[in-house]
Amino acid sequence: xxxxxxxxxxxxxxxxxxxxxxxxxxxxxxxxxxxxxxxxxxxxxxxxxxxxxxxxxxxxxxxxxxxxxxxxxxxxxxxxxxxxxxxxxxxxxxxxxxxxxxxxxxxxxxxxxxxxxxxxxxxxxxxxxxxxxxxxxxxxxxxxxxxxxxxxxxxxxxxxxxxxxxxxxxxxxxxxxxxxxxxxxxxxxxxxxxxxxxxxxxxxxxxxxxxxxxxxxxxxxxxxxxxxxxxxxxxxxxxxxxxxxxxxxxxxxxxxxxxxxxxxxxxxxxxxxxxxxxxxxxxxxxxxxxxxxxxxxxxxxxxxxxxxxxxxxxxxxxxxxxxxxxxxxxxxxxxxxxxxx
Amino acid sequence: xxxxxxxxxxxxxxxxxxxxxxxxxxxxxxxxxxxxxxxxxxxxxxxxxxxxxxxxxxxxxxxxxxxxxxxxxxxxxxxxxxxxxxxxxxxxxxxxxxxxxxxxxxxxxxxxxxxxxxxxxxxxxxxxxxxxxxxxxxxxxxxxxxxxxxxxxxxxxxxxxxxxxxxxxxxxxxxxxxxxxxxxxxxxxxxxxxxxxxxxxxxxxxxxxxxxxxxxxxxxxxxxxxxxxxxxxxxxxxxxxxxxxxxxxxxxxxxxxxxxxxxxxxxxxxxxxxxxxxxxxxxxxxxxxxxxxxxxxxxxxxxxxxxxxxxxxxxxxxxxxxxxxxxxxxxxxxxxxxxxx
DNA sequence: TTGTAAGCGTTATCAC
DNA sequence: GTGATAACGCTTACAA
Numbered sequence: 001x002x003x004x005x006x007x008x009x010x011x012x013x014x015x016x017x018x019x020x021x022x023x024x025x026x027x028x029x030x031x032x033x034x035x036x037x038x039x040x041x042x043x044x045x046x047x048x049x050x051x052x053x054x055x056x057x058x059x060x061x062x063x064x065x066x067x068x069x070x071x072x073x074x075x076x077x078x079x080x081x082x083x084x085x086x087x088x089x090x091x092x093x094x095x096x097x098x099x100x101x102x103x104x105x106x107x108x109x110x111x112x113x114x115x116x117x118x119x120x121x122x123x124x125x126x127x128x129x130x131x132x133x134x135x136x137x138x139x140x141x142x143x144x145x146x147x148x149x150x151x152x153x154x155x156x157x158x159x160x161x162x163x164x165x166x167x168x169x170x171x172x173x174x175x176x177x178x179x180x181x182x183x184x185x186x187x188x189x190x191x192x193x194x195x196x197x198x199x200x201x202x203x204x205x206x207x208x209x210x211x212x213x214x215x216x217x218x219x220x221x222x223x224x225x226x227x228x229x230x231x232x233x234x235x236x237x238x239x240x241x242x243x244x245x246x247x248x249x250x251x252x253x254x255x256x257x258x259x260x261x262x263x264x265x266x267x268x269x270x271x272x273x274x275x276x277x278x279x280x281x282x283x284x285x286x287x288x289x290x291x292x293x294x295x296x297x298x299x300x301x302x303x304x305x306x307x308x309x310x311x312x313x314x315x316x317x318x319x320x321x322x323x324x325x326x327x328x329x330x331x332x333x334x335x336x337x338x339x340x341x
Numbered sequence: 342x343x344x345x346x347x348x349x350x351x352x353x354x355x356x357x358x359x360x361x362x363x364x365x366x367x368x369x370x371x372x373x374x375x376x377x378x379x380x381x382x383x384x385x386x387x388x389x390x391x392x393x394x395x396x397x398x399x400x401x402x403x404x405x406x407x408x409x410x411x412x413x414x415x416x417x418x419x420x421x422x423x424x425x426x427x428x429x430x431x432x433x434x435x436x437x438x439x440x441x442x443x444x445x446x447x448x449x450x451x452x453x454x455x456x457x458x459x460x461x462x463x464x465x466x467x468x469x470x471x472x473x474x475x476x477x478x479x480x481x482x483x484x485x486x487x488x489x490x491x492x493x494x495x496x497x498x499x500x501x502x503x504x505x506x507x508x509x510x511x512x513x514x515x516x517x518x519x520x521x522x523x524x525x526x527x528x529x530x531x532x533x534x535x536x537x538x539x540x541x542x543x544x545x546x547x548x549x550x551x552x553x554x555x556x557x558x559x560x561x562x563x564x565x566x567x568x569x570x571x572x573x574x575x576x577x578x579x580x581x582x583x584x585x586x587x588x589x590x591x592x593x594x595x596x597x598x599x600x601x602x603x604x605x606x607x608x609x610x611x612x613x614x615x616x617x618x619x620x621x622x623x624x625x626x627x628x629x630x631x632x633x634x635x636x637x638x639x640x641x642x643x644x645x646x647x648x649x650x651x652x653x654x655x656x657x658x659x660x661x662x663x664x665x666x667x668x669x670x671x672x673x674x675x676x677x678x679x680x681x682x
Numbered sequence: 683t684t685g686t687a688a689g690c691g692t693t694a695t696c697a698c
Numbered sequence: 699g700t701g702a703t704a705a706c707g708c709t710t711a712c713a714a
Contacts, residue, residue: 005484007707018685023709033683048480053458054404055707058395058690073439074420082414086441095455098414098439100427114436117394139389143346260627286601286628348691359701364693374699396691399706 006049015043026051057119065095066309067115069125071103075253077279077298078126081150084302085124092310094121103224105130112136116143122309126151129191129224146312150305152196153322160312160319162305164327166196169294170203172329173276174248176292178211180335182246182274186219188233188258190250200250200278225250230257238267246274246335252281252293259287259334274335289333296327347390355384367392398460406436407650408456410466412444416594418620418639419467422491425643426465433651435462444565446471453477457484463650467492470532470565487653491646493537494663501653501660503646505668507537510635511544513670514617515589517633519552521676523587523615527560529574529599531591541591541619566591571598579608587615587676593622593634600628600675615676630674637668 008026012019017036025032025040026049032040043049057063068085070078082098089096097120101108108128115123116139123140125147134156140147141157153161177185187204190197205215221236223229233254237244249255255277262269269275269289277284277293284291304323312319349367353360358377366373366381367390373381384390398404409426411419423439430437438461442449449469456464457480464481466488475497481488482498494502518526528545531538546556562577564570574595578585590596596618603610610616610630618625618634625632645664653660 005707009707019707020686020709021684023707024684027709031683036683048483050454050457050480052399052460052707054395054399054460055690056709058393058399058692059707059709061690063395073414073423074417076415079415079420083441083443090451095438095459096440097436099437100424102424110431113391116391118436119393119395139391142389256627283624283627286597286624288629346691350691360691361693361702362700364691365700368693372699377699393691396706397693399708400691400693402706 005052006044006047007052008049010047011040011043011049014047015039061119063095063119063121064093065097065118065120066306066313067111067118067120067123067125068096068098069101069108069111069115069123069127070098071101071126071128073098073100075279076281077151077296080298081126081302081305084299084304085306086302087299088303088306088310092306094306094310101128103129105132109136112140116140116145120145122146122148122313124148124150124305124309127154127194129194132193146309148305148309148312150301152194154195158319158321160308160321160323162301162308162323162325163196164296164301164325166199167203167206169278169296169327169329170200170248170250171207172203173278173292173294174204174207175211176329176331177246177248177274177276177335178207178213180246180270180274183213184216184219184242184244185213185246185248186221186237186240186244188225188230188247188249188251188254189220189222190225192222197250204248219244223254225254227253227257230254231261234258234261234265237273238265244273246276248276250278252277252279252284252291255291255293256281256283256287259291270334270336276329276335280330285332287334292332292335293330294327295330297325301325346393347385347388348393349390351388352381352384352390355388356380402460404436404460404462405434406438406459406461407647407654408452408459408461408464409437409439410442410449410452410456410464410468411439412442412467412469414439414441416620417622418492418637421639422467422643422646425640425645426647427643428640429644429647429651433647435647435651442469444470446473450477453481457481457486461486463487463489463654465489465491465646465650468495468535470535473534487650489646489650489653491642493535495536499660499662501649501662501664503642503649503664503666504537505637505642505666507540508544508547510619510637510668510670511541511589511591512548513544514619514633514635515545515548516552517670517672518587518589518615518617518676519548519554521587521611521615524554525557525560525583525585526554526587526589527562527578527581527585529566529571529588529590529592529595530561530563531566533563538591545589560585564595566595568594568598571595572602575599575602575606578614579606585614587617589617591619593618593620593625593632596632596634597622597624597628600632611675611677617670617676621671626673633673633676634671635668636671638666642666 008019008022025037099111149161280295349360349363366378440452490502621636
């Protein structure tokens with residue numbers, strides 16, 4: 001019931017040892033004899049001492065905390081990335097502070113301000129879909145606080161980006177539809193100021209061209225790829241002149257939402273329209289037919305991004321511009337002319 | 342390119358105004374004339390000043406940060422709770438630091454230690470499935486740092502718990518199966534040292550008894566309700582002597598996993614076995630047949646828990662022991678003898 | 683190996 | 699309304 005805040009000075013007084021020695025002992029410095037170290041540690045636990053990180057961080061100008069900015073933690077892909085980040089961070093003695101931008105630039109700016117004020121040692125960020133300028137990242141440069149982008153790479157200040165090869169993955173996905181006989185393939189694209197979605201579009205176009213299919217602008221539909229967008233997109237697809245026999249969506253959320261709309265409206269998948277998504281969301285394997293989709297190494301991406309950031313915090317490593325991970329297409333029922341379970 | 346850390350002293354020097362006045366101005370104290378306030382603010386932005394929260398927090402012994410401990414952020418229910426927490430926290434000027442226990446007591450203990458060291462102003466926690474002792478919460482009492490439980494209530498130190506009425510929800514769910522003609526209903530239960538799962542079991546038993554169905558111990562199956570558990574449970578159910586015509590699962594994860602196993606093995610749902618889950622996971626509406634499930638006000642739960650905690654941090658409110666929210670059963674195809682979409 | 687003393691950046695308590 | 703000064707709890711030269 002004591003409202004104590006036991007400090008090193010309390011331990012110091014209790015033992016008649018100077019607080020500097022206590023500090024050293026608690027930090028396991030080799031400059032303290034093991035005898036006194038033991039005495040101090042014992043007293044510390046006895047009194048219920050807990051280091052005050054605030055004071056310590058202020059003094060050392062290190063927080064051992066990294067900020068993680070994520071568009072939306074409820075997306076399975078991102079929550080797996082976060083788990084990977086946490087794993088690596090904790091292994092290296094870093095704490096993680098997670099913030100959701102909810103795809104809003106305004107929130108993202110506020111978040112960056114708080115992270116700055118809290119003097120995080122580094123930031124891992126997947127920029128929001130609204131982010132077009134990087135002004136809110138500038139201050140970090142001045143402070144020498146490293147930033148690493150994950151999933152959505154950015155050409156900014158020579159920062160490292162960790163992602164998959166979106167062009168190639170997109171190319172594969174589109175080509176798969178072509179191999180399955182699709183000739184009029186719609187692409188559900190994301191905001192085109194985001195490099196990631198540009199690359200997915202480019203991969204799509206490139207695959208079309210390789211197979212002698214001309215890129216038809218009316219078959220490219222740009223949205224934020226939310227569940228609501230999925231329904232709107234599905235409606236549009238149904239009304240496209242000349243018909244559509246395939247869809248390559250830049251995420252599963254929109255693909256699944258569209259699929260559900262099609263099913264409710266009697267459009268047979270994959271017989272009438274084949275669909276390929278992106279992210280391998282848990283729903284993609286449950287929906288019927290199951291959704292063909294691009295699988296990314298999400299957990300690993302988190303680990304690698306965290307490792308890269310920590311290396312930069314320790315400034316032992318030179319910055320790698322881009323770390324590119326592999327990905328693979330998981331073929332399921334939604335894209336095959338023969339129905340699979 | 343400057344490696345500056347602009348402090349109030351820099352502003353102080355630049356203007357020939359004492360740093361204490363600068364501090365007051367930056368905190369919008371009424372004891373500074375608006376003229377000097379304007380001058381200081383202008384200089385601050387000019388120099389790119391950012392408050393050092395570490396120093397400020399150390400001095401004031403307040404961090405305006407609350408720790409959130411969550412079993413697993415990838416669970417839709419929890420990520421929605423988190424969104425609710427963040428919303429309310431930010432509105433009230435609090436930062437949120439999210440930590441995953443991954444249902445491990447060991448991790449939970451480590452997390453609590455870090456939160457303590459970081460001197461969070463309060464903690465919101467949904468205890469892990471392994472948590473049987475509360476020793477790791479003790480230190481918070483000594484520091485006078487309030488703790489609020491959410492989703493999984495606990496009788497500990499007079500702390501507030503925010504949850505739904507699990508007994509009632511469970512009762513409803515089970516009764517619904519009975520109304521649909523089920524006589525041999527299996528319950529997929531969670532760890533019974535957790536109050537939440539005790540209450541769900543009690544609700545199940547109570548509903549059975551009300552309708553003259555005896556509680557059969559062999560129909561109660563306790564696991565951690567993971568996806569893997571769902572498969573194991575489904576196998577067991579198929580082999581239960583005397584057969585089974587209904588399942589009430591304490592979460593959707595296990596229910597959905599079991600459903601998928603049943604479907605692959607030719608067990609027809611709901612004709613042969615009706616199923617009801619818990620949490621209204623996004624998958625529950627996509628799977629076929631869609632899953633009848635208990636819907637909880639997740640986002641709201643987060644808001645309310647955060648509000649309760651913040652009130653206690655400000656010590657303006659007396660502690661309410663328990664805050665109980667409503668819930669409702671969403672009836673879908675998995676529990677009706679007539680198939681629904 | 684241990685002690686002394688200064689300081690991290692901010693705010694609170696006095697004065698004036 | 700503003701200024702001087704001490705203090706929050708910890709770390710780290712430097713001294714002993």
